[in-house]
Amino acid sequence: MKLGVIGYGSRISYVISEMINQDARCHIAAIVDVRKDEIRQTLAEQGNTDVRFYDTAEEMLASETLDGVVIGTRCSLHTEMAVKVLATGLPLYLEKPVSTTMEDLYRLKAAYEASSSQVIVSFPLRHSEIVKQVKEIINSGKLGTIEHVQAVNNVPYGNVYFQNWYRDEEETGGLFLQKATHDLDYLNDVLQLKPVSVCAMTSKQIFKGTKPAGLKCKDCEENRTCAESTAFKTDGTELWEYCAFAEDTGNEDSGSCIVRYETGMHLTYSQNFFARRGAQARGARFLGYKGTVEFDFYTGIVKVHMHHTPRVETYDFSLGGGHFGGDTDLAKNFVELMQGTAESRYSLEDGLLSALMCLKARESAMTDTFQSLAWSDVQEAVYV
Known part of the structure; x- marks a missing residue:
């Protein structure tokens, strides 16, 4: 079963691994992602050199014969990409939230009602x-x-x-x-x-304050005393790299x-x-x-x-x-959709x-x- 991926982030890579655990015939056929060079190298190191990469979702959907499409882009693109996939009728796995604006939400609803696609939303x-x-x-x-x-x-x-x-x-x-x-x-x-x-x-x-916009934790003079400091993490990662008390800290x-x-x-x-x-x-x-x-x-x-x-x-x-078995069931259900043996439970x-x-x-x-x-x-x- 050939998977097309739009946005190959950490969450989606994990979900796909669960799909492969459910049925070894599942494999990634094509990926659309702005980080394609980095992803290509990572997959090659894992022994996966057969994946084709595209610059746009339109190119992938027009060029590939797929059994299902998985969307794991950043949130603001979920609706835009889902609308493109819904037009094909292919089974779709969509990360949450399905939309980030009311306009996108209504557009997604209309596209879904006009589509024959079976859809699973990532609600484990x-x-x-x-x-x-x-x-x-x-x-x-x-x-x-x-x-x-x-x-x-x-x-x-x-x-x-x-x-x-x-x-x-x-x-x-x-x-x-x-x-x-x-x-x-x-x-x-x-x-x-x-x-x-x-x-x-x-x-x-x-999480608000007057520190300069864009300030990184490693560049702050208070990074040795701040309770939120990640400047001295020992694992070498910078997942949480920005100041939590800067003027541009949203949410x-x-x-x-x-x-x-x-x-x-x-x-x-x-x-x-x-x-x-x-x-x-x-x-x-x-x-x-x-x-x-x-x-x-x-x-x-x-x-x-x-x-x-x-x-x-x-x-x-x-x-x-x-997720107490929820991730496994999500993956299993999407494999079932591609096989045509079940309806969506999500x-x-x-x-x-x-x-x-x-x-x-x-x-x-x-x-x-x-x-x-x-x-x-x-x-x-x-x-x-």
Whole structure:
């Protein structure tokens, strides 16, 4: 099965390795990437010298006979490249967020509706083993109907969003699109309810300052005392190379949203990017009248608290693999799409909805307003 790759970054190279693990017939046939010389050398060192390189996605799609296309570009190009692939009808694997602007989101929706492509969006959390366990517990009915959700994501590696290219909000679209897009997707999948409105608030209290724009950590006079310094990392990398307290450090460093669903119940979600070490947390509490289930990705623990009996059930997933098996299932599902043996379990409809919720949360935070999640309102906002 021949893969065409648009944007061969670290995440996509890992996903492709998972696809090859699922079926050894999968291989990279062609790549479009501005770093083609570097990538060609890396692949050659791995013994892979048969990959063809192209300057544009159009050239690759016109020249190659492919079984599927994988998009792993920077975020602002996801929609542009996806629209090109959707026009071919080929199976598509698309990294999140699927769009970073409302205009792109509506354009992607229209292109998808006109396409015959099967699409998988990179949402590994929804089919991770730990989330599937939570969903099984909820679907059993033992908790009653879920009437409230409290979700959290305290990110311990927040530097990545302030000290490398992710600090550019024109690329990221804000941190709801970078992180909450995953969480809101798995929450929607567990609840199986339609979200109808959202309100949100963001803050930038920590990662801001007056250091010169573009200042690199290694060039700062405070790099021996700053808690965020990476100037003396011993592994030789400069992944987080820029100053976190410079005037051009973008992105909010915390954000929260409230989502109302069609039944009238609501969900709260909060994310933070300066929590560290033991303060890390990512998971949710689902509360019904009869009981509550809670879990945390970092600990791998699921707990069920029954409200009217003195009973607590505990499930331990602490030895789970990449995204608790979610990455493996993503790869398996895409191989199945190329083989024509299954439908997508990570559909673009879900990716569009998650991006819509994040974009509307960002708009809410900027305007202090509640935002509708109806597509008709999106169309009016884009084209008026």
